[in-house]
Amino acid sequence: MGKYRVRALAIAAGALLLGGCGERKQEMAGNVRVGVTCYDLSDTFISELLDCLRDTLARQEEISVTVRDAAGSQRTQDDQVEEMIEEGCRVLCVNLVDRADPSGIIDLARKHNVPIIFFNREPVAEDLKQWDQLYYVGADAKQSGTMQGELAADLIRSDPAIDRNRDGKIQYVVLEGEPGHQDAIIRTESAVDTLKNEGVELEKLSWQIANWNRAQAQNRMTQMISQYQTQIELVLANNDDMALGAMDAYGKTNYTESEIPVFFGVDGTSVGLEAVAEGRLAATVYNDKEGQTEAMAKLIQAIISGQGMEELSFQDDQYLYLPYDKVTKENVSLFPKK
Ligand code: GAL
Ligand code: CA
Secondary structure, three states: HHHHHHHHHHHHHHHHHHHHHHHHHOOOOOOOEEEEEEOOOOHHHHHHHHHHHHHHHHOOOOEEEEEEEEOOOHHHHHHHHHHHHHHHOEEEEEOOOOOOOOOHHHHHHHOOOOOOOOOOOOOOOOHHHOOOOEEEEOOHHHHHHHHHHHHHHHHHOOOOOHHOOOOOOOOEEEEEOOOOOOHHHHHHHHHHHHHHHHHOOEEEEEEEEEEHHHHHHHHHHHHHHHHHHHOEEEEEEEEEHHHEEEHHHOOOOOOOOOOEEEEEEEOOHHHHHHHHOOOOOOEEEEHHHHHHHHHHHHHHHHHOOOOHHHHHHOOOOEEEEEEEEEOOOOOOHHHOOO
């Protein structure tokens, strides 16, 4: 159901973007530059989101896009913002490296009157309130955790074999994203709270930070396996890449299928969806990059043309949140794969 709603929104957004283009093109002879900087393009979800943004903006002929990779350095990103403003970008899309430190970027943009759309890494509210030409496009972290918890609770209820030692409790571990990221701690908390509210008895064995990264997750999971051997029944990962890293770690053991836990992720990246389709990843939660990039594109259009702002469903005037969606083996074919 959710998917159809998302699709319909995307189609509506597309139609809106096409409408009225002719007029504007004459108005603005030449190119409108949009600058994009990402926190780290080696991040699987971010690189897929960027591809999507490029495709979406490529449909708008008057726009040309400049993309930079901050490769994990806030200083580099500050410089990139400065350069892109000097190069004449009219709007910037910023995926902050340090979501708690956007003031340098905000001051610069404000001085040159260049609006900023922050995306995926949410600045704190006080920062966004500094100027009314700052926006955020993303998703509600809590919803992703709640959905992950519901998916896990459904499976645990339907398959008693998950509680392998039959002690009435689910022994679990957590693989967490970057410390300080809105999608890490909140996803974990809301997933665990949801499982408890659904009546699942839990026993937390351990948790490890793996910074969204598959190789780091494999490493951390290997350590946890050596400590807990076959006791782990459930792995909750804040994203698909870390769930896959955990599965890689089990791939290196000689445990049989009945000794391996169930894994849950978030994102629905290409590899994540594939793992769900193959039944290796129990389920994931779709981080709607198509919806997010359509919303960014609509917002860019509205900023450039001065029209259509009222069509966007802002929260607190500056925030656009797109809903997540549950992905299981049953509905995985409805989700876009590369
Ligand atoms: C999250 C996503 C992670 C990672 C992170 C980067 O929304 O689930 O996989 O890409 O954003 O900020
Ligand atoms: Ca158990």
